[in-house]
Amino acid sequence: MFAWTLLIVSFLFILTLRGILSKSLPRPNRPTWLMIILGVLFVGGGFLTIIASKDLAKDSSRKKWPVAKGRVVKSEAIVSGIIRPLVIYAYQVDNRAYVDTTDLQVPGFGNKSKQFEVAHTMVLEYPVGKEVQVHYNPDDITNSVLIVTPRWNTYGQIGLGLVIFTVSFFFLILPRPAIVVRQI
Numbered sequence: 141m142f143a144w145t146l147l148i149v150s151f152l153f154i155l156t157l158r159g160i161l162s163k164s165l166p167r168p169n170r171p172t173w174l175m176i177i178l179g180v181l182f183v184g185g186g187f188l189t190i191i192a193s194k195d196l197a198k199d200s201s202r203k204k205w206p207v208a209k210g211r212v213v214k215s216e217a218i219v220s221g222i223i224r225p226l227v228i229y230a231y232q233v234d235n236r237a238y239v240d241t242t243d244l245q246v247p248g249f250g251n252k253s254k255q256f257e258v259a260h261t262m263v264l265e266y267p268v269g270k271e272v273q274v275h276y277n278p279d280d281i282t283n284s285v286l287i288v289t290p291r292w293n294t295y296g297q298i299g300l301g302l303v304i305f306t307v308s309f310f311f312l313i314l315p316r317p318a319i320v321v322r323q324i
Contacts, residue, residue: 153182179308188305196295202285202288205275205285205288207273210229210232211229212266212272214268215263215267223252225262231284236281238284240282244286246262
């Protein structure tokens, strides 16, 4: 996924440079400040897309991590500006005990009653004493997760980056149509 994103962003970047620097294409008749803003948006959108795709690839690799059995030690909804579940769990690897926490990847948006409802539902799904499968990083056993799927905001960042990148791309390379004034 990351390689394809990098390839597409690089290809569009080269096309944009070629379109801007080409002598055969009509130059956009736009103010310099607008071209600078579009250029910054173009680079920023591409950068956001590449970084988020790299995060997506890293998060997707969690599915290949080893699995250990664990137990939920504590499960509650916490309030710190937003209401989220907090699950503390313990697991063992090579006869050594480890403890970690998770918010179960619950997004932090919505009104308070919806946040409470989601957090409460998640807390009920992970009661104290429940046996859970813990995926841990073989290179750093203290790094573990209960949910191996990527976070929702990673997909949002990729989408936002692609939209910013693509829109600025088209505004950068598409020439502004000439205004024809007819005399009567």
